[in-house]
Amino acid sequence: MASAPENEKNASAPEKKTLTLKSMINNEEFVVDEHVALQSVTIKNMVDSDCAGDVIPVPTISGEILALVIEYCKNHANPSASEDDLKKADAGIVAKDIYTLIDLVLAANFLDIKGLLEVTSQKIADSIKDLPHQDVREIFGVENDYTPEEEAAVRAEHDWAFEGFP
Amino acid sequence: MDDLPPPLILEILSRLSDSADLARCRVASKALNTVAAEVRSINLYCSFDRYTKSRSPATESLVTPFKKIFTDLVSSSRLAESVSLGVEKPLRGLSYDDVEDESDNLHLTGVDFVAEWLPSVAGRLRSISISDFWIQSCWRRSEVLSLISSCCHSLLELELKNAWLSVDGLIAMPMLTSLTLEYVRLDDEDLNKLCQNGLEGIVDLIEARFMASYGFADFITKLNVTFAPGFHGTWL
Structure with a gap:
């Protein structure tokens, strides 16, 4: 068994735990609250199995797409957002050209975020019509x-x- | 752009709301055709354009008859679990006085037509939705409920709209969780049968929604029944 890297900073006060996601395409980094990032089953599995270091490298997803994914996760991690708010926010996220949508659906698939996968697939289907x-x-x-x-x-x-x- | 893996393509193609869009994808490439064969739903709606062309001798040969398209789609589908067919919106608004139409080419709850396609897929169907063409269906009583209930043993959802239905031969559908009847004509005796046999809780709803505008006292504008767990099998 490989031992997990143990280089977390020891914070004295209980602070919000964050994760840093790094696009390996253009090295862009995003600092995200852990509970936001954990909507990705892939990231959750990494964290649960202690495979996640300070910086989680995300291969094949560009910073531009990763930003959209994080926006989606933030919206859906907000407990006070109504269903209507979320629908509107989702519609805004997928109001993109078809090539962005294809990259987004691949990202949702890789990161295993079911809701984002569904809403993006639907938008692509609507565009093919x-x-x-x-x-x-x-x-x-x-x-x-x-x-x-x-x-x-x-x-x-x-x-x-x-x-x-x- | 990375190529989409087949499971993602299937996810997308399964969300096409019209089987005509899916059919055009199948022509695009072999790879797409292979994935499209895995789609588990058939959705086909007759457009106003197809209807008007099919009515004129000059243009009739330019369009494939709607019923034939649907029957072919079902017979070539190995996996269909959900079928949805009907007429598109502009056709739903037509009233019997607007057009003289003696033909039954769009009588979609017609039992002869349904018997053509249903048996081969009945066993695996989870959902059926038929939105009939009122001009042709309002004067043809259909025993489609009997046919569907006798052969669709896994059916979970049934939706029938714009039709004249008979409940003769209707048997219990123990798996059914949702029944929607919308703009459906039922004869008095049939309605009584439907009500007597366990629909007590919703009789009020049925009666509240009677509509006389078509000249039938027994016309249901909308009946939406969601069966509670444990209620199964007792409703008919």
């Missing part, structure tokens, strides 16, 4: 991997979905 399939490819970062024959066949099977579609 009524888009031509060529744009859908771009959003999901997929290539057209059909052979022309296969594409024609699958298109024929779903032709009804293109009726009246520009």
